[in-house]
Amino acid sequence: MATRHNLVTRTVDAMRxxxxxxxxxTSWDNVGLLIxxxxxxxxxxRVMITNDLTNAVLEESLADKKVGMIISYHPPLFRAIKTITMADPKQAIAARCIEAGISVYSPHTALDAVEGGINDHLISLCGAGDVTCLTPAPGATEEDGELAGYGRRVTLKEPVTLDDLCLQVKRGLGLSYLRLAVAPRHRAEQSEPVSTVAVCAGSGSSVLLGKRADVFLTGEMSHHEVLAAVEAGTSVILCEHSNTERKYLQTTLCKSLNNVFAECGWQYSVVYSKSDEDPLKTV
Structure with a gap:
């Protein structure tokens, strides 16, 4: 049996x-050491972190001979495969990683659910208040804390206007724009302030719909899901899928992983991909 390289073993240990x-x-997600x-x-x-393992990100990692591990937040291999061919883009990326000696790890919904993870970062942008988890993670234990699960809801200590909330989110995520669907109660001249916000990074409809909040904040929802939320009196802020995740990965995850390496005395570095970006642009 081949011995796993220390960089791989230690990175997997640190991420876990x-x-x-x-x-x-794991009823639908694919996480852990995938390649x-x-x-x-x-x-x-060196470990390179990215939101998505695209061809551009792969080329960047191949150009840096020190990169031996990629942490791709979204799993590059999602569904079961029966072949590995160069004709399929995802399979081709996997094959090239193996050929080059680069392993790939994906934390995805584990990083969404953990206390201090992506959803806690997203809810922190809305303002101070009492935070609860929308859907507890079935596999959570007592040591994971009360917030371990999917989505967050905050009851703000100081209510804000919808316009101010949008500005806070844009500043926090480093965005020039976002999409907004305004519920009737937030349209009037004397519109109601926002007291509660529910968030879910990425595609949040399965977690958010049916929950009570003045505003839903997520990456993407379908046309009809947005309509249903607005008709129920909830305004919706959409930032595009990966824009709700990237800032946390660039800042908090890079720093946290570097800290674990340093605490353990492991001489590894962590960088964020310069090629990673949301595929959608406003033109």
């Missing part, structure tokens, strides 16, 4: 500390 896989929704290269690049001592 930061986002235990028991918190992931393990049988040999690792000779100079490998």
């Amino acid at each position: 500390r930061l986002a235990p896989l028991r918190l992931a929704d 393990e290269a049988p040999t690792v690049r000779a100079e490998a001592n």
Whole structure:
């Protein structure tokens, strides 16, 4: 049996500390070490983090001979596969990673659910208040804390206008724009203030719909899901899918993983991909 390279072993261990896989929704998600290269690049001592493992991100990692591990928040291999061919873009990326000696790990919904994870970052942008979890993670244990699960809801200590909330979100995520659907009670001249916000990073409808809040904040929802929320009296803020996740990955996850390496005395570095970006642009 081949021996797993220290960079891979230690990165997997560190990520499982930061986002235990028991918190992931494995009823549909695919998390953990998804691609393990049988040999690792000779100079490998660096981990690259990305939201999505695209061809552009792969080319960037191949150009840096020190990258031996990629953490792709979204799993590049999602559904079961029966072949690995270069004709399929996702399979081709996996094959090229293996050939180059680069392993790939995905935390996805484990990082959404963990306390201090992506959804806690997103809810923090809305203002101070009492935060609860919308859907507890079935695999959570007592040590994971009360917030371990999918989505968050905050009751703000100081209510804000919908316009001010949008500005806070844009500043916090580094965005120039977002999409907004305004419920009738937030349209009037004397519109009601926003007291409660429910958030879910990425595609949040399965977690948010049916929950009570003045505003839903997520990456994407379908036309009819937005209509249903607005008709129920909830305004909707959409930032595009990966825009709700990227800032946390660039800042908090990079710092946290570097800290674990340093605490353990492991001489590895962590970088965020310069090629990773949301595929949708406003033109």
